Amino acid sequence: MYGKRLVCINDADDYRGNIEILKNITGGDEINIEHKYEMPFTATYTGMLMITANHLVFNASDSGLDRRMIIFKFNRLVPKVDPDFSASLSAQISGFTNYLLSIPEEEIIQTLIDKVDESGMIAENELEFLLQTNSVADWLNNNYVYDRNNQIPIGSNKDEINQLFGDYCSYCYKTLSKMRTNKEFSPEIIRLGRGKLEKVKTSGGFVIRGLKRDDSGGVVEAIIRESYSK
Known part of the structure; x- marks a missing residue:
């Protein structure tokens, strides 16, 4: 993802796991970047994230996500x-x-x-x-x-x-x-x-x-x- 302008997650299923990294990516926080055989470093992802699904993927109890999402319905x-x-x-x-x-x-x-x-x-x-x-x-x-x-x-x-x-x-x-x-x-x-x-x-x-x-x-x-x- 590092250096990319858009990350696409297509046909996503329900997800109830930990979303802290997703929050960091969409909230402008620094994330850890690791390359094999190289020194890890931190950086901010400056692109956008697009998730497509046939239904709602996240639960609103995942506090903070609803403020960051722009939802489009393709019906x-x-x-x-x-x-x-x-x-x-x-x-x-x-x-x-x-x-x-x-x-x-x-x-x-x-x-x-x-x-x-x-x-x-x-x-x-x-x-x-x-x-x-x-x-x-x-x-x-x-x-x-x-x-x-x-x-x-x-x-x-x-x-x-x-x-x-x-x-x-x-x-x-x-x-x-x-x-x-x-x-x-x-x-x-x-x-x-x-x-x-x-x-x-x-x-x-x-x-x-x-x-x-x-x-x-x-x-x-x-x-x-x-x-x-x-």
Whole structure:
């Protein structure tokens, strides 16, 4: 990978192993480079990483990945108007590749990021990723709305459904969702809140300020859409 501009991982399967190196690569951190019979050294990977798959590869509990990913859904089929399309494309692939490489970087960024951002697709895809893979996000979005003046006790008893942690545990039990630990719970709420939600210590214990129980839900969706509209 060292010195390359793009790394492709194609047809990826589910992965639940350690992703620290992946985080280092995508986060601009130094990674160890080793060559046989040469002195190892450290360097920063400055290219991009592209992963293609037929489904979501990572779990949102892999904290930090969702902030680094730009998710594109390819759900439009090529019309079968030309049965020889694949063969025709293969015969011209070198010229097509050279054409793509000739496109100015500014135009690529404007097309893949800015235009998609304006259309709302990035927010839609991120929201779908979170709700499918993150039980805290799914629970919040189904049961809470944003109310900056309201606060709810966090709690630590899974049977106390009038507190956030108990309500969350009850939801996970009903939906057969993978549950976060009590230690992970409140930091994940704050992370999902993106500055809109606050953990506050009161005389009765810790509360989350900014949430209100409401079956109309939508708090995560609203926060994500607002973050992309700025």
